[in-house]
Amino acid sequence: MCIALFMTLLNVLQGENFTVLAVLQTLLYEIVVAVLIGLGFGFAILRILRGKHEMESLILTTALLACGSYLVALLAHASAPIACVIGGLIVGNKWKEILADAEIGDVNHFWHTVEGIINSFLFTLIGLELFIxxxxxxxxxxxxxxxxxxxxxxxxxxxxxxxxxxxxxxxxxxxxxxxxxxxxxxxxxxxxxxxxxxxxxxxxxxxxxxxxxxxxxxxxxxxxxxxxxxxxxxxxxxxxxxxxxxxxxxxxxxxxxxxxxxFRYIVGEDAKGNETITIFQPEILIDQKDAEGVATVHHPDKVQEVKRLENPDNF
Known part of the structure; x- marks a missing residue:
């Protein structure tokens, strides 16, 4: 969204006519078309991933998602980052249903490595910017x-x-x-x-x-x-x-x-390896203590508050 708005402002600075309607049309076009491209690539890649278990195929397929959606969005004059994000969200939310955890982990490790390499080049170039x-x-x-x-x-x-x-x-x-x-x-x-x-x-x-x-x-x-x-x-x-x-x-x-x-949280894992979030020292919310640290008043209603704060559906 921000990049789409930025490109619209850049076009205005380069001398294009500015009207509110034209800006809104440009933004809507870039966003809507990018979302449609991302949806198309996301569901198509999910279809391709079914039945694939070779690491090379999985990596190349996810690379097709990133590069393909980006390129098509550029050719359509839409927001390429939005297209990639939408496609990634669709695949990331659904591929656990069609791939094993080990396969997903291997693909994630590959892309984390690529991310680290790209970031190293990026910050090197940022450092070189200092000389100019x-x-x-x-x-x-x-x-x-x-x-x-x-x-x-x-x-x-x-x-x-x-x-x-x-x-x-x-x-x-x-x-x-x-x-x-x-x-x-x-x-x-x-x-x-x-x-x-x-x-x-x-x-x-x-x-x-x-x-x-x-x-x-x-x-x-x-x-x-x-x-x-x-x-x-x-x-x-x-x-x-x-x-x-x-x-x-x-x-x-x-x-x-x-x-x-x-109060603070503690992040842990349950027996199945799922992430859990609990409150550190929940008695801070439940009990009122005297000067010696002994609980003097118990607040049963605060127990429900603790459960609400620990709800895994929270953001």
Whole structure:
């Protein structure tokens, strides 16, 4: 959706006529056609996967899903990322019915390896970007301000989304809003989009500022949000090995202050290997204790609240 909107704005900057109706038509076309392409490829790939058990066939078939849907969407002038996402969601939600767990695990391992290789090239290129930037004090400070504004805007957008859908908010786990907002790490897509804008003649005079701000935001996202995300997760999910000493310990204690409700979850597995989420020290919610730590008042109604918070259908 964001990429489709970005491309629409880019066309406007390149001199195309701007009307609200034309923008809406372009967005609807890119999104609807991409969804249809993704649906078609998703169900077609599921059909092809039936009966296949050779690792090479499984990998090539999933590669066909990614590359084929992307290419067809590009040729149709639709949103290629949306087409890939829709196709992946369909296959990912249904292939457990037709493939063994070991086969799915092997395919996932292959694509995780590919992802790691691509990410290594990506961040190497991001680092090389530093050599073509004319970094100055004003540019660095502006990038830092842009980073703060960007993540405040992300938090506000997530908050509004939760407020607009109270049923989703009610079923969300403690810390979902904070983790979603903090985990908004920017990377290669942001740089690719801004480099496309920088080549527009109308913005050529501002290209160094746009690219510089984006580079600094991506860098700070990786350093601050990426490296700091485990500590934020520990504030809401119990980790017996969390840092307690030095700067990391201080940072962890600061992150714990984000958890205003005071309780945390424990992620585990049941006997069948399915993921389970339970509340760490649920007596915090159920009992009221005196100064010596002895429960003095029991709240039976809070037991149902604990069960609701541990519901596996939560978001």
């Amino acid at each position: 930037l004319d970094l100055s004090t004003s540019l660095v400070l502006g990038g830092m301000v842009a980073f703060v504004i960007l993540h405040l805007a992300r938090f506000a957008a997530n908050y509004l989304a939760f407020a607009m859908f109270p049923k989703v908010s009610k079923k969300s786990y403690n810390g979902s809003l904070t983790i979603l907002s903090w985990g908004g790490v920017r990377g290669g897509i942001s740089l690719a989009l801004i480099l496309a804008v920088a080549n527009v003649p109308q913005l050529e005079a501002y290209s160094s500022i746009l690219v510089g701000y984006t580079f600094i935001v991506v860098l700070l996202s990786g350093v601050v949000c990426g490296l700091g995300l485990p500590a934020v997760m520990n504030a809401f999910y119990y980790n017996p090995n969390e840092e307690t000493q030095g700067f990391k310990g201080w940072y962890q204690r600061m992150c714990h202050k984000m958890n205003r409700k005071g």
